[in-house]
Amino acid sequence: MKSAAEIDGERFDVIVIGTGSAGKPLAGELARAGRRVLAVERHRFGGECAYVACVPSKSMLVSARQHRAHPAAPDAEAFRTAVAVRDKTVWHREDLHAAKGMLDDGVVLVRADATFSPGEVHLDHEATVRWNDALVLATGADAVIPPIEGLTKDAPGVWTSDVALSSDELPARLTILGGGAIGCELAEVYASFGCRVTLLESAPNLLPREQPWLGETLAQALRDIGVDVRTGTELTKVEGLRLTTRNGTEDTDRLLVAVGKKPVTTGFEALGLDPDNLTVDARMRVKGSRDIFAVGDLTAINPYTHGANYQARIVAAELLGRGRDADHSGTPRVVYTDPTVLAVGETEKTAADHHVRTSTARSDATGTTRAAVERTVNPDDHRPAAIELIADADTGVLIGAAAIGPEADSWAAELALAVRAGVTVQALADQPHAFPSWAEAITAPAQELAAALRE
Structure with missing residues (x-):
């Protein structure tokens, strides 16, 4: 690893910030x-x-699931064990392993704050490099x-997800x-270890950008493990750890803020970019720029x-002379709760925004043979499982899908x-699926849609 001073004045083929x-x-x-990459x-x-x-939250979710299924240890003890496993999984938040991998690839590394001027990157205000x-x-x-x-980020008792997961x-x-x-996943984690969790969402449903039934179904699953889910509830005031909503005031021990993230665009103006309107073309090149990618x-x-990861592959292909346009349409959106949520493509709302007529069909996957087999092992397993397909009503092409159920991120990935x-x-209706698998649930709504669109 280099210091900023060691590379002052050097040029690189590509600089990655x-x-x-x-x-x-x-x-x-x-x-x-x-x-030659810096x-x-x-x-x-x-x-x-x-x-x-991502990684520590999934570790905690697995531990939480195991504790709910086999609560042999007291909640506090099980939580300590889960934290120990989490920290081991993420190398106790040390980045030496990642740095070594990049160095082995031949990347020049520097740990520094980057600022910019046209054609230049300044490192800790003590070195300048160019691409x-x-x-x-x-x-x-x-x-x-x-x-x-x-509400402030550094107020006592206020957590963000990275604080919680550390x-x-x-x-x-x-x-x-x-x-x-993030909010739903961490609600499941803490509730599983005996914490009294209240989940506040101002929209009418959880997962407000997805089909409404997905959020409704997940809300009930979270309530079943003890989460107090309150949708349509707006937090209006924070006084220490006393929280006020339109429904009243109550105290908490920690407030975890998980309403989203905002891009870090500090200093982009010096590159001639508008940080509030940073758009890219199909090859991830910043529009209006020749050699800057985002x-x-x-x-x-x-x-x-x-x-x-996918966008990185698009940029690499472009810079290595085998460029291709990005196609983001098949990127799955997953919530790793139990049951898991997977969605992809359009919702009915986004399709309508694009002036596309849709036809939808939904099926309850708890009626599949796989679900029946699972219940022979655990008769008390009442986790929901359902799938919905969204088709372009004019072409019959699948343009969106949503699923919830055990390991839906795997069986609905197709x-x-x-x-x-x-x-x-x-x-899709003609495609045979392995028996007995959860993926068989895809067939029923596909057949329903195909029949409806033939009429």
């Missing part, structure tokens, strides 16, 4: 292909996902703190603000780890490829 889910794989691929990171090499987001071919912005995002009276504290009472993926959370296009490939619902 940020080494998270997009920057790390991109820098590595380009370096392995023989390009990767600049202000915090941890490998980004937030590996240390305080020959491209500057790639992969600076990620920070948690949004909504403008609520008395903490070993199991509060007696936890209020979570935000009913999106990937990951900056683009607001499928802001997920797998979305960022729907992401189907949306991306423009598969018809008739083709």
Whole structure:
């Protein structure tokens, strides 16, 4: 790893700012292909996902699921064990492993704050480097703190998801603000270990950007494990750990704010970019620029780890001379609760916004043979399982899908490829699925849609 001073005045083929889910794989691929690449990171090499987001949250969800199924240890003891497993999984939030991997690929690494001027990157205000071919912005995002009276990020007792996923504290009472993926996942985690969790969402349903029935179904599943889910509830005031909504005032021990993230765009103006209107073309090149690219959370296009990974591959292909346009249509959106939620493509609302007529069909997957087999082992397993398909009513092509159920991220994953490939619902209806699998649930709504669209 280099210091900023050691590379002062040097030129690189490509400079990548940020080494998270997009920057790390991109820098590595380009370096392995023989390009001279500099990767600049202000915090941890490998980004937030590996240390305080995706990976630790999934570790905690697995531990929570096991504890609910086999509660042999007291809640507090089980939580301590889960935290120990989490911290081991993320190398105790040390980034030496990620840094070594990038160095082995041939990437030049520097840990520094980056600022900009036309054609130049300044490192900790003590060194300046330049690029020959491209500057790639992969600076990620920070948690949004909504403008609520008395609420600040550094107020005592206020957590963001990265704080929660670094903490070993199991509060007696936890209020979570935000009913999106992060809020729902962490509600399940803490409730599973005996914490009294209240989940506040101002929209009428959880997962407000998805089909309404998905949020309604997940809300009931969370209530079944003890989460106090309150939709249509707006937090209006925070006084210490006393919270006020339109329904009254109550105290909590911790307030976890999970209402979304905002791109980190500090200093982009010096590159001639508008940080409030950063748009990219089909190859992730910033519009209006010749050699500046943006990937990951900056683009607001499928802001997920797998979305960022895909965008990195698009930029790498462009810079290595085999460019292709990105197709984001098949990027799945997953909530790793139990039951798991998967959605892809259009919802009825987004399709209507695009002036596309839709036809939908939904099926209860708890009637499948696989569900019956599962219940022979655990008769008390009442987790919901359902699937919905959304077709273009004029063409019969699948343009969206939603599923909830045990491991839906796996058995419904074929729907992401189907949306991306423009598969018809008739083709889905004809596709045989392994018996007895959860994926058989796809057949019934596909057949229903295909029959309706033939009429």
